[in-house]
Amino acid sequence: PQLENSPAGWHELGDWKVRSAAARIGLFSDGMSLDVKSGRYSALQSGLYVVATNIQLEIAALASGGCTVAVAVNGNVDARAMRQADSHPDPDFADFSVSGVISMEAGDFVSVWVYAHEDTSYSVSSQSGFSCVLVETIEGFGADLASPQPVTSTAWTEVSNWEVTGSDGRAGLFSLGSGFDPSSGRYTASVEGVYFASAQIRLDGADRGHFEMTLALDGAPEVSRLLLVTDGSPSPDIAGFSVGGVFKLEASDFLSVWVYAHEDESYTVSSESGFSGVLLTATAGFSARMSA
Numbered sequence: 369p370q371l372e373n374s375p376a377g378w379h380e381l382g383d384w385k386v387r388s389a390a391a392r393i394g395l396f397s398d399g400m401s402l403d404v405k406s407g408r409y410s411a412l413q414s415g416l417y418v419v420a421t422n423i424q425l426e427i428a429a430l431a432s433g434g435c436t437v438a439v440a441v442n443g444n445v446d447a448r449a450m451r452q453a454d455s456h457p458d459p460d461f462a463d464f465s466v467s468g469v470i471s472m473e474a475g476d477f478v479s480v481w482v483y484a485h486e487d488t489s490y491s492v493s494s495q496s497g498f499s500c501v502l503v504e505t506i507e508g509f510g511a512d513l514a515s516p517q518p519v520t521s522t523a524w525t526e527v528s529n530w531e532v533t534g535s536d537g538r539a540g541l542f543s544l545g546s547g548f549d550p551s552s553g554r555y556t557a558s559v560e561g562v563y564f565a566s567a568q569i570r571l572d573g574a575d576r577g578h579f580e581m582t583l584a585l586d587g588a589p590e591v592s593r594l595l596l597v598t599d600g601s602p603s604p605d606i607a608g609f610s611v612g613g614v615f616k617l618e619a620s621d622f623l624s625v626w627v628y629a630h631e632d633e634s635y636t637v638s639s640e641s642g643f644s645g646v647l648l649t650a651t652a653g654f655s656a657r658m659s660a
Contacts, residue, residue, distance in 0.1 A: 378438075378445050381423075381480045382407035384498055402500075408479045409500045411472040416508055416544070416646060418564060419450075419500040420467035420612065421480045424493035427462060434606065435490070436483040437464035441472060441539035445481050450642045452568055452608040461493070467566045467612035469503075469510050469644040470540030478540075507545030507558055508646030514550070516572075517637040519627065524589045527569070527625040527637055528553040548645075554587075554624045555645050557617040562653060565594075565645035566612030567625045570638035574607045577631030581609035585617075589626040606638075614648070614655050 384404045386397035402409045411417065423437045438451035452464045470478065480498050484490065511530035519525050530550040532543040548555045557563065569581045579599050585592035595611035609627075617623070625643050629635060 376484050376486050378481050378483045380407060380443070381482060381492060381496075381498075406479070407498070408477040410477040411474055411502075413502070414473045415471075415502050416505060416542070417470050417472055417478070417500050417502055418467070418646065419470055419478055421465070421496070421498045423464045423466075423480065423482065423496045425462045425464070425482070426491045426493050427460065427489075434485050435462060435464075436485075437466055438481045438483065439466050439468070439470075439478060440481055441470060441478050442476055443479065443481075444539040445483070450568055451570075451640060452610045453570055453606045453640075454608055464608075465610045465612075466568055467610070468568070468642055469508055469564065469566075469646045471510060471542035472540060476539075503646060504649055505544070505647045507547050508644070509543045509548035509555060510541050510644040511543075511548065511550060511642065512541060513637065513639045513641040513643075516639050519629070519635050519637060520633055522629050522631060522633055524626050524628045526553060526587070526589075527627060527641070527643075530643060552624070553643070554622045556622040557619055557647075559647070560618050561616075562648045562650040563615050563617050563623075563645055564613070564648055565615060565623055565643075567610070567641070567643045569609045569625065569627065569641045571607045571609070571627065572605070572636045572638050574629065574632055574635040577629060579607065579609075579630070579632070579635075580628040581611065582626050582628075583611060583613075583623055584626050586622055587624065589628070594623070614650075614653060616655060 386395050434454050436453040450466050450468045452466050511532045514529045514531040532541050582589050582593040582596040595613050597609050597611050
């Protein structure tokens with residue numbers, strides 16, 4: 369494991385590996401874009417990239433304040449990068465999952481960062497992973513929530529008012545094609561095809577009952593939950609939810625992010641939330657749900 373024991377704040381993760389002598393486990397590196405020592409993947413050409421990380425922190429001593437894991441372009445962690453936070457992680461270990469679509473120019477780099485709010489005695493498990501791939505597409509988007517969205521209901525609530533440009537958003541925001549409406553938060557498929565979509569949602573003040581977040585099809589979160597995550601006892605300060613996957617959409621289908629509270633009638637969707645999607649060039653694959 370990679371040990372971190374230094375002043376509180378952001379720490380960039382390095383020392384990745386792209387080969388394993390023990391078994392063939394799918395690791396690879398095409399070209400020389402990933403510097404495994406520094407942990408930085410540099411774009412050889414401008415384009416859209418799907419990036420994902422799964423981080424497991426083995427926590428030796430974390431007094432309070434929690435942890436955040438982020439994927440950042442050019443080290444710009446303070447510009448609302450894709451991130452997942454947990455203000456009260458398990459005292460033994462904590463898992464974080466972040467994925468999305470980013471726009472990078474040639475020479476830009478993307479890397480994984482961990483933020484410890486106070487105590488920084490933890491290690492990054494060797495079970496952690498980081499991946500990135502260039503995709504060729506005609507449409508897609510990467511968005512951050514433009515401002516906090518208060519929720520005063522226990523019903524399903526659609527998350528709206530996103531931004532895809534501007535200095536207040538994270539590096540890598542973009543909108544290609546006309547499918548994404550930032551105001552409504554709905555991404556409409558222009559053609560039938562296979563799409564990747566992800567969302568990282570942070571809820572503040574979610575302290576009563578269980579909460580859910582989903583990517584829903586055609587505005588029907590109760591019947592078309594393409595991806596769903598539930599937290600029965602979220603942190604009262606910051607609760608992070610993250611989903612990502614591949615879907616088959618028909619032309620004019622639309623995706624959007626929804627949140628639900630079983631009991632709590634007052635919480636906020638933080639502006640440190642992200643939503644992205646992209647049309648893939650795919651000739652084989654699947655998307656499945658567990659049967660009832």
